[in-house]
Every structure is written in C-alpha cells, then in structure tokens.
Amino acid sequence: MWRRVASLSALISSTSNRCFLDQVAYRMSTCKLFSSEVKENPLTLKDLFITFVLGGPGSGKGTQCAKIVETFGYVHLSAGELLRREIASNSEYGSMILNTIKDGKIVPSEMTVRLIQKEMELSNNHKFLIDGFPRNEENRIAFETIIGADPDIVLFFNCPEEEMVKRVLNRNQGRVDDNIETIKKRLKVFKASNLLVVDYYSDKGKLFEIDATGTEEEIFERVRPVFAAFQV
Ligand SMILES: Nc1ncnc2c1ncn2[C@@H]1O[C@H](COP(=O)(O)OP(=O)(O)O)[C@@H](O)[C@H]1O
Numbered sequence: 001m002w003r004r005v006a007s008l009s010a011l012i013s014s015t016s017n018r019c020f021l022d023q024v025a026y027r028m029s030t031c032k033l034f035s036s037e038v039k040e041n042p043l044t045l046k047d048l049f050i051t052f053v054l055g056g057p058g059s060g061k062g063t064q065c066a067k068i069v070e071t072f073g074y075v076h077l078s079a080g081e082l083l084r085r086e087i088a089s090n091s092e093y094g095s096m097i098l099n100t101i102k103d104g105k106i107v108p109s110e111m112t113v114r115l116i117q118k119e120m121e122l123s124n125n126h127k128f129l130i131d132g133f134p135r136n137e138e139n140r141i142a143f144e145t146i147i148g149a150d151p152d153i154v155l156f157f158n159c160p161e162e163e164m165v166k167r168v169l170n171r172n173q174g175r176v177d178d179n180i181e182t183i184k185k186r187l188k189v190f191k192a193s194n195l196l197v198v199d200y201y202s203d204k205g206k207l208f209e210i211d212a213t214g215t216e217e218e219i220f221e222r223v224r225p226v227f228a229a230f231q232v
C-alpha cells in the first residue's frame with residue numbers, strides 16, 4: 001500500500017500535467033488510503049515486505065522461520081511467542097491470555113495485532129515473517145484495519161494431523177498448551193478457522209503451500225525458492 005503512495009507522490013512531483021494532477025488530487029481526497037488514520041501510522045513510511053506464516057500446531061512454522069531468518073535476513077515475529085511474553089511480563093491481560101491459550105482458543109485480535117505492531121515499529125528491518133497469524137478471519141481483518149497493510153506472500157505448512165500431534169507432544173518447551181487435551185482443541189480451531197484464511201489467500205494468488213513432511217532440511221529446500229524469488 002505504501003508503495004502505491006510513494007509512487008504516486010513521485011509522479012506528482014515530476015509531472016507538469018495539471019489535468020493529471022487534478023485527477024490525482026481528486027483520487028487522493030476520496031481514497032481510504034490517504035485518510036489521516038493511515039497517514040499517522042509510522043509503518044506506512046517503511047518499505048514493508050510482509051509474510052504470514054500459517055500451518056497447524058507443530059507443523060514446523062517456528063523451525064522454518066528460524067532458517068528463513070538465518071538465510072534471508074527477515075525479522076521473525078511469532079504471535080504465540082509475543083502472547084507468551086505478555087503473560088510473563090505480568091500484564092493486566094496476562095491471565096486472560098493464559099486461559100485462552102490453555103483452552104486452545106484465539107486471543108481477541110486487537111491484543112495480538114497491537115503486540116505485532118509494536119514490534120514492527122521498533123524494528124529497523126522492513127522484512128517480516130509473522131508466524132501463527134492470522135489464525136482466523138477476525139485476526140486477518142484486524143491486521144488490515146490496524147496496520148493498514150496486506151501480506152505480500154503467505155506460506156502454508158501443510159502437515160498430516162498425526163505428525164503434528166507427535167511433534168507437539170515431543171516439543172518439550174514446557175508450554176501449557178502442549179498436552180493432548182489442548183492439542184485436540186487447537187486442531188479443531190485450526191480446521192474451523194485457520195483453513196478459511198488459507199483459502200482466502202489462495203484465492204488472492206498469494207499462497208505458497210509447502211509440504212511440511214520430511215526432515216527440517218528437506219522442508220527448507222521447498223521454502224528456499226520462494227524467498228529466493230523475492231529478493232527484497
Ligand atoms: N521436519 C521436522 N521433523 C521432525 N520434527 C520437527 C520438524 N520440524 C520441526 N520439528 C519439531 O517439532 C516441534 C514443533 O515445531 P515448531 O517449529 O515449534 O512448530 P510450530 O511453530 O508450527 O508449532 C519442535 O519440537 C520442532 O523441533
């Protein structure tokens with residue numbers, strides 16, 4: 001979105017065509033992109049490249065993001081990790097977030113988007129992997145509304161359910177949601193809500209579906225060409 005803003009400004013300063021300028025001015029005055037809400041958002045000033053990283057619990061999102069960071073220099077923002085950090089910081093929302101995570105449900109979107117927004121604003125980088133987000137339509141719409149941007153690309157790690165369960169039960173990171181009861185609930189939420197988001201981006205032509213079976217290295221060899229094609 002910002003790119004369209006930037007290229008329009010360049011056009012305005014370089015052209016001497018009054019008629020064209022009038023048309024641009026009219027477009028700007030009627031277009032939501034140029035509302036004061038969006039202009040005040042500091043993220044619209046950055047040359048953003050946003051990747052959403054989707055997949056069920058244990059599909060290997062975090063593992064592959066670490067490899068993408070190492071190879072392609074992205075900033076990794078895990079929505080789940082930001083929420084766990086919020087719990088650990090004794091935030092007033094901590095117990096609400098903890099209970100939601102234990103129950104395998106999705107935290108209200110504004111909370112998660114504000115945490116992502118804060119990290120994006122603090123970063124000097126412009127290339128972001130937003131991992132585990134959006135988990136549902138509410139997440140997706142909240143990001144569009146608050147950040148004022150769409151993802152450039154979306155990765156979807158497709159993994160069989162039994163493999164995801166096996167990986168989560170072996171994860172061993174002391175997470176409150178890595179137990180069979182919560183996993184069953186998370187898988188239900190994933191199928192009911194997250195796959196709709198996957199379909200949405202597939203219809204938009206932004207989706208890269210990755211077979212998430214095999215070794216970490218084999219999977220990364222499927223991921224690599226996607227990022228090699230977007231040298232930003
Ligand atoms: N290809 C793989 N094969 C086996 N285990 C894996 C693979 N990729 C990741 N893991 C392990 O599975 C667990 C879940 O991976 P993680 O990256 O945390 O997934 P997610 O972020 O999608 O929940 C971790 O313990 C990780 O080390």
Ligand SMILES: Nc1ccn([C@@H]2O[C@H](COP(=O)(O)OP(=O)(O)O)[C@@H](O)[C@H]2O)c(=O)n1
Nearest residue numbers: 057058079080081101105106107132133135
């Ligand atoms: N967008 C998000 C992401 C995570 N979460 C919560 O955080 C939990 C853990 O998310 P995560 O992304 O760290 O989990 P994994 O898929 O990596 O196992 C989810 O099951 C949700 O309860 C959320 O509410 N909204």
Ligand SMILES: [Mg+2]
Nearest residue numbers: 061062078080
């Ligand atoms: Mg993860």
